[in-house]
Amino acid sequence: MKNTSVTPAALNNSATAAVTMLVTPEMAKELLKRNTHNRNLRERAVADYARDMAAGKWLMNGEAIKFAADGTLLDGQHRLHAVVAAGVPVMMLVVTGLDASTQETMDAGRRRNAADAFSLRGEVNATVLASTLKRVWMWEQGDFKFAQNRIPTVAECAALLVERPEIRRSVEIAVRIHGLFRYIPHSSLGTSHHLLSRINGPEAVWFFARLGDGAELPAGHPVLALRQRVMSERADRRTIPDYRYMAYIIRAWNACRDGRDLGRIQQAPDAPMPMPK
Incomplete structure (x- = not known):
């Protein structure tokens, strides 16, 4: 040709x-x-x-x-x-x-998505990596509730990974934490870990370790309130949108950073997404 x-x-x-x-x-x-x-x-x-x-x-x-x-x-x-x-x-x-009849057979296969692409590249935890990259990209675009009015392409996810290779570490930690505490989706854990680590790495290490194991958390501690909230909602078989998990995590993080007790975490459907600090 x-x-x-x-x-x-x-x-x-x-x-x-x-x-x-x-x-x-x-x-x-x-x-x-x-x-x-x-x-x-x-x-x-x-x-x-x-x-x-x-x-x-x-x-x-x-x-x-x-x-x-x-x-x-x-x-x-x-x-x-x-x-x-x-x-x-x-x-x-x-x-x-x-x-002209061949048009009926065109695009009949399933389109490869970002998870497929990263799997072909040999990335570990390709599905979680793809979903985390997607949400980090959307967050950076100002789509804090992941409304998906605009989603990243495979190329844009790949470019973000080149720019921020540390997201692989966030995904690794998300998989580990989810293995200990299965009440929060991988993608919410990976996305929040990446965002919060960029604010304060050492504090994020402690925060996610306690989120996973719940060890030595006194009454009123924000991480304990976070764990209790998501366990309660899952026990009630409620469908929790991704953005609400993010809101719960950020509210607990902000309370920890402020040194505040937190008896209960709430996020009304029409409330704006809290910004991590």
Whole structure:
């Protein structure tokens, strides 16, 4: 295959062909005029792809922009829209001359997520690592309640890990603490450990050790209040959103930092997320 361009005339081709080409935003707009028979556009997917493209993190992985023999776009509308949104040219594989019926079999497999990617890289605790990176990234974007209006791509999670390799240590500790105290999800433990360790590492070591074992905690101690709160809610079989676990942990942390007793931890659904100090 050669690096070339596909003209509108070449899209109407009964013989299957494949070429690599640099797709510019202007070219993407022209190709999208052939998008007359496709699934509904997912704006978030376009935004995710566009961020990777604009950051230079988009890699050509063999997935093609596909056209039917009559020139109809069969697959690739999200990537083409992302090129337009990012405003940068992107190298892509383009396949033409396909039977229109093949569209029914496209994208039938499960898309690889960040956990899959980190597992392929040989990362330990890949699933917990991926979920922790996702929540740290969202927190840094100001999404303190993890509403998921904007979630990181695999490339953005990988970039965050390069920037903050210490997150691996937070994940290791999260797995260890969860083994001792199974009432808080791995991702909440990993995310909070990373955030609190950046504020005060030695105090975070003690805080999470006591969260795990509950040793020598007097009545009124914030960590004891934290343990009792999550155990009580789990005993009642309540569904606790991730952000509430984070709020409970931060409230206990802040009370420890202030030297305050804490008899009970509360977080109303409409209350803002407390910020760690």
